[in-house]
Amino acid sequence: MEFINLVMARYATKKFDGRRIDGVRIAQLFEMIRYAPSAVNLQPWKIKVVTDPGLKAQLRTHSNDQEQITSCSHLLVFCADTNLPGLVEALGRTMKKFGAKEEETAGLVGFAKGWVDGMTKEQMRQVAQQNVFLALSHAILGAKALGFDSCPMAGFDPEGYAKVLGLPDNLIPTVLCPVGYAADTQPTKIRFPKEDVFI
Numbered sequence: 001m002e003f004i005n006l007v008m009a010r011y012a013t014k015k016f017d018g019r020r021i022d023g024v025r026i027a028q029l030f031e032m033i034r035y036a037p038s039a040v041n042l043q044p045w046k047i048k049v050v051t052d053p054g055l056k057a058q059l060r061t062h063s064n065d066q067e068q069i070t071s072c073s074h075l076l077v078f079c080a081d082t083n084l085p086g087l088v089e090a091l092g093r094t095m096k097k098f099g100a101k102e103e104e105t106a107g108l109v110g111f112a113k114g115w116v117d118g119m120t121k122e123q124m125r126q127v128a129q130q131n132v133f134l135a136l137s138h139a140i141l142g143a144k145a146l147g148f149d150s151c152p153m154a155g156f157d158p159e160g161y162a163k164v165l166g167l168p169d170n171l172i173p174t175v176l177c178p179v180g181y182a183a184d185t186q187p188t189k190i191r192f193p194k195e196d197v198f199i
Helices: 005-009 023-034 053-060 086-096 103-116 123-144 159-163
Strands: 045-050 072-082 169-181
Touching: 005 123, 023 123, 045 053, 053 072, 053 103, 053 159, 072 123, 086 103, 086 123, 123 169, 159 169
Parallel strands: none
Antiparallel strands: 045 072, 072 169
16 A cells, blocks of 8 residues: 555544454564664663453553443553663663674764763653654554554553553553554544645
8 A cells, every 4th residue: 555545544443343453463563663763763662562351441441431442452552661771771782682883882872871861850751752652653554554453542541551551660651552453434534734734
């Protein structure tokens, strides 16, 4: 599918039919998400994948009772990883593992460390949460490219999610993305005119 057609065909699915996405396709989606861009390549996210019906039912109570949570195949909980210093160290190890040149690794890690060391904890949280939405964009467009649907969602209680999922303090649930097969129909896309967007 041409990218423009993919963009126009994607919409926020409000109801899924409950069918399970097969393992091959969901693995392909995970790879698409994994290769999302991020600032200094820190990839400051962890994605909790929820398929258990009972757990999804618990999470629905923290999601304004929205049906997508329980009717989807897989619920992807995008969490911002605020441990940026730890991610800088992990990036260095990963670059070496992939055979990056020592000077290249030292340069990027040194730059990233200087950037992160100058941040407050609140700034680290903001940076991590901003980057999460880059990964989300790969999820919603990747799902459509693979033949299923998605619904980016911000209407939920992050603290409730963190408690139900037993997440550590450095992982902040930031946005949800249920994926599955739509049981509704795409509405007309309504967007502001380009004159109001491009200034």
